[in-house]
Amino acid sequence: MDTTIVIKNATILLENREEINGSILLKDGKINTIYTEKNQLGNVLENARIIDATNLTAIPGFIDSHIHGANGADTMDATEEALDGMASILPKEGTTSFLATTITQAPEQIDKALENVAIYKNKPGHAELIGVHLEGPFVEKTKAGAQPLKYIVEPDVDQFMKWQDISGNTIRTITMAPEHDVDGTFIRTLNEQGVTVSAGHTDVGFEGMKKAVAQGVTQLTHLCNAMNGIHHRDIGAVGAAFQLEALQAELIADGIHVAPEMMQLIYNNVGCDRLILITDAMRAKGLPAGDYELGGQPVKVNEDRAVLEDGTLAGSILKMDDAARRMLGLDGVDLHDVVNMASINPAKQIGVYDKKGSITTGKDADILLVDDDLNIKYTICRGEIAMEVE
Numbered sequence: 001m002d003t004t005i006v007i008k009n010a011t012i013l014l015e016n017r018e019e020i021n022g023s024i025l026l027k028d029g030k031i032n033t034i035y036t037e038k039n040q041l042g043n044v045l046e047n048a049r050i051i052d053a054t055n056l057t058a059i060p061g062f063i064d065s066h067i068h069g070a071n072g073a074d075t076m077d078a079t080e081e082a083l084d085g086m087a088s089i090l091p092k093e094g095t096t097s098f099l100a101t102t103i104t105q106a107p108e109q110i111d112k113a114l115e116n117v118a119i120y121k122n123k124p125g126h127a128e129l130i131g132v133h134l135e136g137p138f139v140e141k142t143k144a145g146a147q148p149l150k151y152i153v154e155p156d157v158d159q160f161m162k163w164q165d166i167s168g169n170t171i172r173t174i175t176m177a178p179e180h181d182v183d184g185t186f187i188r189t190l191n192e193q194g195v196t197v198s199a200g201h202t203d204v205g206f207e208g209m210k211k212a213v214a215q216g217v218t219q220l221t222h223l224c225n226a227m228n229g230i231h232h233r234d235i236g237a238v239g240a241a242f243q244l245e246a247l248q249a250e251l252i253a254d255g256i257h258v259a260p261e262m263m264q265l266i267y268n269n270v271g272c273d274r275l276i277l278i279t280d281a282m283r284a285k286g287l288p289a290g291d292y293e294l295g296g297q298p299v300k301v302n303e304d305r306a307v308l309e310d311g312t313l314a315g316s317i318l319k320m321d322d323a324a325r326r327m328l329g330l331d332g333v334d335l336h337d338v339v340n341m342a343s344i345n346p347a348k349q350i351g352v353y354d355k356k357g358s359i360t361t362g363k364d365a366d367i368l369l370v371d372d373d374l375n376i377k378y379t380i381c382r383g384e385i386a387m388e389v390e
Helices: 042-047 080-093 107-119 157-166 185-192 206-215 236-243 260-270 320-328 335-350
Strands: 004-013 019-027 030-035 049-052 057-060 062-067 095-101 128-135 171-176 196-199 217-220 248-252 275-278 290-294 297-301 306-308 367-370 376-381 384-388
Touching (some): 004 367, 057 335, 062 080, 062 128, 062 275, 062 320, 062 335, 080 095, 080 107, 080 128, 095 376, 107 128, 157 171, 157 185, 171 185, 171 335, 185 196, 185 217, 206 217, 206 236, 217 236, 248 335, 260 320, 275 335
Parallel strands (some): 004 049, 004 057, 062 095, 095 128, 196 217, 217 248, 248 275
Antiparallel strands (some): 019 030, 057 367, 297 306
16 A cells, blocks of 8 residues: 655646646645645655656546446445445546435335445545435436336435434435425425535426525536426526526536537536536446446446436436546636536535545545546545556
8 A cells, every 4th residue: 555655746736726836745645745846855755656747737536426336336236345346446537536326216225225335434545435415215206317206205304314324424415306395394404414405306497496595405416407497487497507606516517418518508607616527327337338227227328328218318327537528628618627516516515625625735635647638647546546547
């Protein structure tokens, strides 16, 4: 295990869009020191693994706050091997931490998945599991998408509290349909407990979204998907993302869930400070095309998408670095903006910005070294080299 690493000669993207040329000392899993002068390194180099980052840029690791599975594994498998399988492959795409995401299912199946997360131990050199995104089962049936209809239920505070307890208090985000919480009790209770309440799989209109935001909804799940789009008499949930500054919005930037032209429109109106890049990936990510499953439903996967038997999109096979490059290709987007959307915003929204999301002394050493085309050359997870391109 590498306990001391020095990244030399890098362009370093710091907080607040600051950019410097320098070196970074990583020690005991943390960002120990950031140097701007070569002669400051002194004796540090003697017992350290040296990475020469000439012509590379150091950016914070990506945080995928909505991912069901990858590498043949799924959160709902409820096994240590499944979570290991996900965590081991994610550094290849620049993801250094993630929220294991559930799907609408029988309560006992969700119980097992959450119990598994509660006892899971993160492994060195893997992406870090930092909590749970509970997607469903409190959603709207007409906007179910790939959420199994038979298990959708009304919001239930007691049921959520039971799940939060089972999870070891690791549920950080929940996707729900706010129109089913008529008096706002469910939303307010979770918001008061520090859980991010995200409106998704919802039929809510713009006025309903304004009410939900007042009650404590602070996010939209996979913007444009499984929600009402913009109409000239009701701008819907998508319009709410444009108009309501209190809302963050997840985006699946694969060019399939949302057309490239719509991605540009979203960026122009929402901006890099309120967008969160996610993959919403399922177990087929990183594997060949073929037949898979999601939430107990058969899924057909080809070279670029995953669909149910009726053609409904069933999560994605998107990789975070591909999402980041696609956003970087939009007009007006630079690397700092990508870092906002893929690292800073999710860290703040999940409540881990004190530890992750930026290259800052004292934070976890989750760092990517990338070239000018955002190709990842090194992924460092908590001070361990998890991936390097020879």
